[in-house]
Amino acid sequence: MQILNHSQMLQEYFGIVKKPDQLIIALAGNLNVGKSTLFNSLTGLRQHTGNWPGKTVDNAQGSFSYRDKNFLMIDLPGTYSILAHTAEEEVARDFICFGHPDVTVIVLDATSLERNLNLALQVMEITSRLVICVNLIDEAKKKKISIDFITLEKELGVPVVATAARQGIGLNSLKESIYQVAIGSRELNPTQIKYSMEVENAVLKLLPQIEKFRFDKLFNPRWVALRLLDGDEKFIRNITLHLNSQSRWAVTREAEIAL
Amino acid sequence: MITYDKSIPLSQIAVGCTCRIVGLELDGILRRRIQDLGIIPGTAVECIRRGPSGDPTAYTIRGTTVALRKEDASLIHVHLI
Amino acid sequence: MITYGSKKQLEELKKEAEKIRLSKGNIIGDTIVSDIFNNAEKLAHKVVRQGSYSVNWTTKTDNILTSKILGYPIMLLLLSTVFWITITGANMPSEIIATVLFGFQDVLTRWFIMIDAPNWLHGVLVLGLYRALAWVVSVMLPPMAIFFPLFTLLEDLGYLPRVAFNLDHLFRKANACGKQSLTMCMGFGCNAAGVVSCRIIDSPREKLIAILTNNFVPCNGRFPTLIAIGTIFGAGAVSQGYQSLAIAGIITILILLGVGTTFLVSWVLSRTILRGETSSMVLELPPYRRPKIGSVIYRSIIDRTIFVLRRAILVAAPAGAITWMLGNIFIVDLSLIGHVAHFLHPIAHSIGLDGFILMAFILGLPANEIILPILIMSYISSGHMLEFDNLVDLRNLLVDNGWTWLTAVNTMLFSLLHWPCATSLLTILKETGSKKWTIMAFIIPTTIAFTLCFIVTQIAHFLFI
Ligand SMILES: Nc1nc2c(ncn2[C@@H]2O[C@H](COP(=O)(O)OP(=O)(O)OP(=O)(O)O)[C@@H](O)[C@H]2O)c(=O)[nH]1
Numbered sequence A: 001m002q003i004l005n006h007s008q009m010l011q012e013y014f015g016i017v018k019k020p021d022q023l024i025i026a027l028a029g030n031l032n033v034g035k036s037t038l039f040n041s042l043t044g045l046r047q048h049t050g051n052w053p054g055k056t057v058d059n060a061q062g063s064f065s066y067r068d069k070n071f072l073m074i075d076l077p078g079t080y081s082i083l084a085h086t087a088e089e090e091v092a093r094d095f096i097c098f099g100h101p102d103v104t105v106i107v108l109d110a111t112s113l114e115r116n117l118n119l120a121l122q123v124m125e126i127t128s129r130l131v132i133c134v135n136l137i138d139e140a141k142k143k144k145i146s147i148d149f150i151t152l153e154k155e156l157g158v159p160v161v162a163t164a165a166r167q168g169i170g171l172n173s174l175k176e177s178i179y180q181v182a183i184g185s186r187e188l189n190p191t192q193i194k195y196s197m198e199v200e201n202a203v204l205k206l207l208p209q210i211e212k213f214r215f216d217k218l219f220n221p222r223w224v225a226l227r228l229l230d231g232d233e234k235f236i237r238n239i240t241l242h243l244n245s246q247s248r249w250a251v252t253r254e255a256e257i258a259l
Numbered sequence B: 001m002i003t004y005d006k007s008i009p010l011s012q013i014a015v016g017c018t019c020r021i022v023g024l025e026l027d028g029i030l031r032r033r034i035q036d037l038g039i040i041p042g043t044a045v046e047c048i049r050r051g052p053s054g055d056p057t058a059y060t061i062r063g064t065t066v067a068l069r070k071e072d073a074s075l076i077h078v079h080l081i
Numbered sequence C: 001m002i003t004y005g006s007k008k009q010l011e012e013l014k015k016e017a018e019k020i021r022l023s024k025g026n027i028i029g030d031t032i033v034s035d036i037f038n039n040a041e042k043l044a045h046k047v048v049r050q051g052s053y054s055v056n057w058t059t060k061t062d063n064i065l066t067s068k069i070l071g072y073p074i075m076l077l078l079l080s081t082v083f084w085i086t087i088t089g090a091n092m093p094s095e096i097i098a099t100v101l102f103g104f105q106d107v108l109t110r111w112f113i114m115i116d117a118p119n120w121l122h123g124v125l126v127l128g129l130y131r132a133l134a135w136v137v138s139v140m141l142p143p144m145a146i147f148f149p150l151f152t153l154l155e156d157l158g159y160l161p162r163v164a165f166n167l168d169h170l171f172r173k174a175n176a177c178g179k180q181s182l183t184m185c186m187g188f189g190c191n192a193a194g195v196v197s198c199r200i201i202d203s204p205r206e207k208l209i210a211i212l213t214n215n216f217v218p219c220n221g222r223f224p225t226l227i228a229i230g231t232i233f234g235a236g237a238v239s240q241g242y243q244s245l246a247i248a249g250i251i252t253i254l255i256l257l258g259v260g261t262t263f264l265v266s267w268v269l270s271r272t273i274l275r276g277e278t279s280s281m282v283l284e285l286p287p288y289r290r291p292k293i294g295s296v297i298y299r300s301i302i303d304r305t306i307f308v309l310r311r312a313i314l315v316a317a318p319a320g321a322i323t324w325m326l327g328n329i330f331i332v333d334l335s336l337i338g339h340v341a342h343f344l345h346p347i348a349h350s351i352g353l354d355g356f357i358l359m360a361f362i363l364g365l366p367a368n369e370i371i372l373p374i375l376i377m378s379y380i381s382s383g384h385m386l387e388f389d390n391l392v393d394l395r396n397l398l399v400d401n402g403w404t405w406l407t408a409v410n411t412m413l414f415s416l417l418h419w420p421c422a423t424s425l426l427t428i429l430k431e432t433g434s435k436k437w438t439i440m441a442f443i444i445p446t447t448i449a450f451t452l453c454f455i456v457t458q459i460a461h462f463l464f465i
């Protein structure tokens, strides 16, 4: 009942026009990890790519089908974090938070997994409909980095796929995982960040108040608490904005039905 | 004012040396930017090269290379290791 | 109706959070960030094994490409080599395309005669529309289809962040951001794209500086014009074997001039209307990655070809038709174009151009690609010459219309420095959301172009004439 008109909201806030049968896939990740390259190989489009951080600064969208489903994929600008501070980080963050994609694919750079996991963990606090795509495995191999994907998947609790986007390696398993998460045939159990005591205590103090707002279907209340504690002004403003607009749609929709 | 015992600014680390971050004196947007890259207390940082004119300086942090200007690096406090 | 609590409740919630935050000495945000990273670190340690590997190519390459001694010379060498390859390589294909396209013009003409089409129709469609198209394609396409693959190779290799790394200290002196060099690189493709890419700069002030100066990098529409004029007037000066080297030199100097202007204008802006301290800069240097050379070259040739052809069809062709009409509507004894050129002549003359050139720049506001075709067609319709279909004929046409090396220099300078095209201006309006800055983006380069050309002309007149 919360989001009464998903397509309308997508169009108004993110300029995304989706067909009724399309599932929305967001492609997020650190800068320069090969998101646009992946996007191109999945959609057959030709987004610009380049070996420097910041090549993509705007949303791009493209579609593909797999099995019986149609997908609309959104290539987001790269972000180091979704505690965002710059305009294009905000684009990405707002889309993941407020765009309610059916699946979010987080692309990680296999050669610097530690920093990339930082973003993955943050996104996992917001949504559980995730696929983790560890890209650039060919580069990692060259650097003699080996990754234990089975353990990684177990630890993260969401599907993990290894790819080399430029060589087209792993794309099919990626599509399969996206498909499974999208139709809900995969059990998802994203691991949650363990914070230190003082943070956990502060969250507990705030939670009862937040729960009063009935955010729960829209946002993870725990996560809202963390943002509030973080003092992220811009984000708090955006939450207010989106909540208002989404309840506005709710009203419009009720009026429509009444007529 | 926080004092960082026996710490030195990151900008004074010589090329080739590794150090550990003890505190950030930066604020505002740069503080978050820097934190997002994993530059937080406890992180090991290696100074790898300076630009052709001596500034900015490139550091290896968590397996990635990040260049910082002298003014910014001087607000990051480190211990040599 | 669904409500999510009143504004007041939300305010209260915010206050409560604020209270907790401050009670912890305002470090809770830092703790959150550290905690997340600690989780990531633990996880990474569990799953990642780093084998030993001996050669770190990125380090080795950076030791050379960003070294104290070699860093700048290599940058310059790469730049001029790319220009040299572009110029040398574009010559032949340009000739071939021109021969084919202008050959087809004759066929078209014959068809028009066959069906007894009226003269004006042949004029508008063949002499105007088709010929502008043919000019744009033969002059613009070959150099761009060579330059961009080379540039993309460097981009895919990971060289651009190194340029930013090497040049940052200059931008710092101008109180601007080192990432501005990345936005300038994007400007080569199209200034509108360059302006959009300025989003990678965090500080609003520095972003604005980058937006206002992006135009000093010649885009796809101006770059080939510079090459064409450089070729026509630079080549005669040296002996055959060194011609393309000389032209590459000229183009390199022009680009450096554009870069220099960028620094200067950034510096001045930082001390006048965009006063402010340098803010911080964080630049990631990704590892070099070997580009897939074959597919990069293939793809970017196709990309550029489509880009140039699209521009040729969408803007150059209509502009050609319109120019032809303006050149053939006579009032008293002068065509409309003639009248305008006549009117502009005094001011154009003072900056070393002529009325036609200045008019072509003004009419070229929609897209820089059309400046050269408009100029050519204006000269033709003013009646000096009718048949020509290659660069030698173009040279003759220009010389017949009074061009000297001084005209050439000033035209190149003006092209490099003058106002941004309409698309860029609209993009600036969209990105800055401000009419004031859009107007500034027009005024600043225009003033600089007029001033510099005026000075060059007056000095030349003083010294030589
Ligand atoms: N070797 C290798 N290179 C890759 C792979 N995937 C992408 N690349 C290269 O990595 C570079 C960056 O790719 P992009 O797709 O532009 O990265 P992005 O994540 O969209 O980057 P931003 O838009 O800047 O955030 C390009 O030069 C790609 O050719 C891969 O699997 N293997």
Ligand SMILES: [Mg+2]
Pocket (backbone or CB within 6 Å): A035, A036, A037, A048, A049, A055, A056, A078
């Ligand atoms: Mg991208």
